Amino acid sequence: MGRIIRHIIAIIAAVTFPVAVLTANDRQKPDIGDAPASLEAAQDNAEETAPDVDIKSMLFGHIGDSYQWHITQIGEKHIIIPLPVIVHSSTGWHCFMSSKLEEGPYKGLYCAEGGKYDGKIVEKDASGNEIRPLDISITKNVAGLMINSLIVVFLILGCSRWYRKHDVLKEAPTGVAAILEPVITFINDDVIKAAIPGDHSRKYAPYLLTAFFFILVNNLMGIVPVFPGGANTTGNIAVTLTLAVCTFIAVNLFANKHYWKDIFWPDVPWWLKVPVPLIPLTEVLGIFTKPFALMIRLFANIMAGHAIILSFVSIIFLTVKLGPAINGTMSFITVFFGIFMDLLEILVAFIQAYVFTMLSAVFIGLAHEGEKTEEEAGGREQILVSEDASAEDK
Amino acid sequence: MPDTGLLFWMLVIFVAVLAILAKWGFPVITSMVEKRKNYISESLALAKKADEKMSNLLKEQERIIREAREEQNKILKEAAEARNNIVRQAQEQARDEAAKIIAEAKVQIEADKESAISQIRSQVALLSVNVAEKVLRKTLAADKEQKELIEKMVEESLKIDPDTARS
Numbered sequence: 001m002g003r004i005i006r007h008i009i010a011i012i013a014a015v016t017f018p019v020a021v022l023t024a025n026d027r028q029k030p031d032i033g034d035a036p037a038s039l040e041a042a043q044d045n046a047e048e049t050a051p052d053v054d055i056k057s058m059l060f061g062h063i064g065d066s067y068q069w070h071i072t073q074i075g076e077k078h079i080i081i082p083l084p085v086i087v088h089s090s091t092g093w094h095c096f097m098s099s100k101l102e103e104g105p106y107k108g109l110y111c112a113e114g115g116k117y118d119g120k121i122v123e124k125d126a127s128g129n130e131i132r133p134l135d136i137s138i139t140k141n142v143a144g145l146m147i148n149s150l151i152v153v154f155l156i157l158g159c160s161r162w163y164r165k166h167d168v169l170k171e172a173p174t175g176v177a178a179i180l181e182p183v184i185t186f187i188n189d190d191v192i193k194a195a196i197p198g199d200h201s202r203k204y205a206p207y208l209l210t211a212f213f214f215i216l217v218n219n220l221m222g223i224v225p226v227f228p229g230g231a232n233t234t235g236n237i238a239v240t241l242t243l244a245v246c247t248f249i250a251v252n253l254f255a256n257k258h259y260w261k262d263i264f265w266p267d268v269p270w271w272l273k274v275p276v277p278l279i280p281l282t283e284v285l286g287i288f289t290k291p292f293a294l295m296i297r298l299f300a301n302i303m304a305g306h307a308i309i310l311s312f313v314s315i316i317f318l319t320v321k322l323g324p325a326i327n328g329t330m331s332f333i334t335v336f337f338g339i340f341m342d343l344l345e346i347l348v349a350f351i352q353a354y355v356f357t358m359l360s361a362v363f364i365g366l367a368h369e370g371e372k373t374e375e376e377a378g379g380r381e382q383i384l385v386s387e388d389a390s391a392e393d394k
Numbered sequence: 395m396p397d398t399g400l401l402f403w404m405l406v407i408f409v410a411v412l413a414i415l416a417k418w419g420f421p422v423i424t425s426m427v428e429k430r431k432n433y434i435s436e437s438l439a440l441a442k443k444a445d446e447k448m449s450n451l452l453k454e455q456e457r458i459i460r461e462a463r464e465e466q467n468k469i470l471k472e473a474a475e476a477r478n479n480i481v482r483q484a485q486e487q488a489r490d491e492a493a494k495i496i497a498e499a500k501v502q503i504e505a506d507k508e509s510a511i512s513q514i515r516s517q518v519a520l521l522s523v524n525v526a527e528k529v530l531r532k533t534l535a536a537d538k539e540q541k542e543l544i545e546k547m548v549e550e551s552l553k554i555d556p557d558t559a560r561s
Contacts, residue, residue, distance in 0.1 A: 065397060086399075134398070135397075135398065135399045136398070136402050137399055139397075139399065139400065141400055142399070142400060142403040142404075145403065146407060149408075149410070149411045153419075156415050156419040156420065157414070157415075157419055159423055160418060160419050160422040163423055163426040168426045168430045169429070169430060169433050177423075181423070184420070184423055184427070185427055188427075205420060205424060206412070206416035206419070206420045206421060207412060207416070209424075214408065214411060236396075237396045238397050238400040238404055239400070239404050241396050241401065242408055243408070246408065
């Protein structure tokens with residue numbers, strides 16, 4: 001282990017220092033003569049010779065959504081995959097590739113720059129104000145979701161195909177089934193069956209397993225920096241909102257009498273519920289806060305992870321101005337921390353998928369709990385929540 | 395704010411994925427895994443049962459061997475007893491037989507003795523008649539002499555061995 005870490009550090013150092021020195025030489029040729037150039041002078045000089053790096057827009061450009069999939073930039077040439085734009089504006093439905101917007105407005109539609117709808121496709125109404133049409137474009141995130149969903153579907157169907165084609169009593173699983181079976185049995189037995197009582201677990205298992213693998217694959221693909229990955233899907237509130245709504249429906253639509261009784265007429269002293277329905281009110285609020293917490297937890301964790309990794313990477317570009325020595329050192333530290341953060345994000349990707357599934361299962365379990373096992377499940381939920389909180393304090 | 399378009403697509407995509415996987419994906423896998431799990435636990439139970447049966451059989455076997463040995467001992471003992479009985483009975487019978495023979499012999503002897511005595515008596519009577527004849531043939535001078543003579547004769551005749559008397 002120690003040897004591997006030493007090798008990694010050596011490789012990072014070998015790559016980053018020459019690159020840093022080269023870029024610094026390139027950018028700061030006038031400075032080479034006077035070595036004790038002050039920081040301020042160097043900065044000014046850099047601003048003159050190279051355009052300033054706009055970290056904020058870079059960061060949000062990567063985390064946010066866009067109408068095209070920007071892969072990389074070679075020299076001045078951007079490598080971009082254009083994606084279809086589908087909008088319903090005042091002139092009806094329009095469907096075209098996003099590359100058409102680059103030469104200016106297309107059929108009265110254009111990308112807003114600044115303002116309320118920064119980066120979104122807008123049109124101008126009669127009085128000249130920017131308004132947003134109904135926009136269901138296949139954006140970068142939608143395309144990412146589609147690719148990731150295809151991966152999930154192929155993985156799981158590949159696994160189930162193995163079980164269809166082979167006699168499970170005579171052969172041990174191979175290939176994709178061998179990889180996925182332990183994960184599926186772990187989630188199914190230790191999370192779903194542990195939280196949802198009796199036969200209900202069978203009914204909810206497909207949803208919870210789908211949610212788990214959907215979130216896991218999206219989280220992992222979000223970490224991959226090149227084309228099929230890199231879309232910040234689970235770090236987008238619309239995605240987590242949909243997932244949370246699904247859990248909300250799964251919990252409340254099939255809840256038993258005992259669950260509703262516990263909400264509107266809980267076992268508390270009468271004065272807490274009769275003149276002013278204090279506890280019922282909090283319980284009703286709780287129906288919505290539980291999925292809301294699920295939504296925010298997943299969104300915030302993944303978005304924060306992406307933001308941290310991107311911030312680390314941008315340190316390299318920020319420190320270019322400060323001279324080769326500092327830039328090289330900082331690059332080294334940055335790449336090291338970047339690797340650390342990436343590994344941490346892989347862990348978080350799994351933890352967040354697990355936590356979402358587990359809490360969904362617990363909430364569903366609570367909606368099907370009989371009176372006898374109620375306290376037990378409550379205790380379990382509290383433990384889970386505290387575990388989750390500690391996981392979030394990263 | 396969540397974007398409407400993304401929300402729409404996410405809903406469509408997720409519901410599609412959920413429908414596909416809930417129909418053809420997870421139920422197949424989980425039911426198969428369950429099937430295998432049940433099969434394994436059943437097999438384990440069967441193996442345990444077989445093991446128990448085996449140990450029961452061994453016990454049974456031991457019991458049967460032990461019983462057979464006991465039976466053997468018992469039979470041997472009975473055979474020995476029977477032999478002893480037979481020997482004892484034979485001995486007793488022999489003894490009885492012997493006693494009976496002896497008794498019969500004794501009776502015979504007694505009878506012989508009786509008959510001998512009676513023969514002797516008749517012999518004596520014959521002798522005494524003979525003597526008396528002889529005496530009478532000799533002149534009987536005096537009573538006294540006669541008497542002495544008779545007694546002498548009787549005594550003489552009595553001295554004769556019974557056996558010789560009989561023959």
